[in-house]
Amino acid sequence: MAKILLAGESWISTTTEYKGYDSFTSTKLEIGCEALLHSLKELGHTVTHLKAHDVPEKFPWTMAELNQYDVVLLSDIGSNSFTLSNGVFAGGNPAVNRLELLKQWVLAGGALMMAGGYLSFSGFEGKAHYHGSPIEDILPVSVKPYDDRIEAPQGVHPVQKVANSITTDLGPFPVILGYQDIEPKPDSQVLMIANDTPLLVTGKAGSGRTLAYGTDIAPHWASQDFMAWNHYGEFFSRCINWLAGKLVAVS
Template identity: 30%
Template sequence: MVDNYSKLAALVKRPRHHLWRAMTRAPRIWHVGNWCIHLGAKYVESPFESPSKDVELLNYAQPFVDALRTLSGAEVVSQPSWELYHLSPEAFDARLAWATTIVFADVETKCVMLHPDFFDRTRWGHAPLVFPDRFDLLRDWVRRGGHFHMNGGWLSFGGELGKGGWGRSRFQGVLPVECLPHDDLVESTAGYQVRCSHPEHPMMRGLEWSTAPPLLGFNECRLRADATSLVEIHDQGRWHPLLALRPFGDGRVSCWMSGASPHWGINFMRWRQYDQFWRQVFTP
């Protein structure tokens, strides 16, 4: 994990116009999500003992993060969703001040709309406990020129059993797709056919989608009228948006409705043009 907090804290103290001018420099990408704590095998050794042996902090989006780092001059910070949940308002502002691009993947909206202080009993009853709404701050960051991107997963968009919650959030009107109000996971062990609908677009230049390995699932979403779907995925007679784009103010929003890493993307990350694809998605 990379933590440039001291650098970020210095940035956030600058006047706001300096912060947005900084967004024209080399890419600074803040990636959140796709981390997990993996416990080892569990051994039931007696009626009273059942230890787990081994523990690992795992970033299962490491191939995606490595691809981001192939962008010329890029700085990449990758953090678990629980660190986003714990960020103070000042630290969240510092991240926004530093980043030119923000990527969320498998991040449910509770990590953005809640904060541990709301559950700290020592804080109860002394004074009103409120924070600036982080969805509003994120929307303003995009409007001023930022690039927000979301990758798919069980906790992205609508998510498993609606747990992602993005369609009910204050940020839902910024996304290029409309999230379903219920479980939106579409999965198959056989994989899905994809097609490029705008090969002339700079993000698609030189990519041979016919050679892309099969994706094992995606989040079903509806494309907004003012958005563009560059890549589509086929399921049961219908084509669905897979890579969607939309301008928002001076910024832009993009969404990849499948995984960039296991498990939906376990084959996709082996594509010979995997790094090139992500470089082109995140090239300003």
């Protein structure tokens, strides 16, 4: 099975409660990928989770560090977290562009998956900002230069577009509540759609593989029915296995 580095999918929330004259503030760390981490580990994968606030300093700085993994999964983590380390932003010193490093790693045979969310692809108000980045160069989809969210509170069922080893035999997919407006590149394979929008897209970049999943791995876009789906873990495990070269995407 694969060795995975999952970067992102966490956040720190600060809440102020007002109780008459008085108020108090509380702060907590929230992890959005606990179900995915549990499912992938149960299916035999080894997963290292790098929380979003740790990405600026602790995401790999060298090819050797990246080579410890088979697959890198970026989930709900914007491009600034990779380019604005403390040394750059606070210190004003040059440093490795880890978006370019990740691109070179994939071209040399690595594997990258981006999952959707408010800080994926373009994201909320365009703040994820992967348009025009080295990551867009290797993804199997083009990224919009503006807010690319399509909210679907009514629920949309993802639909398989072509028979493939990732989604075939998993049955109907539960509804999702939103997704990204991503556009497949010419040599990519669109495996699933939401309405008429590509949702699951695979491609090659140099000697490596890339996969774009245009919706979230957790709520709110992943509905509660999706989270409770008995094939939740198997679906993402197949995505990882394809990236790691253990599956042929289109049969």
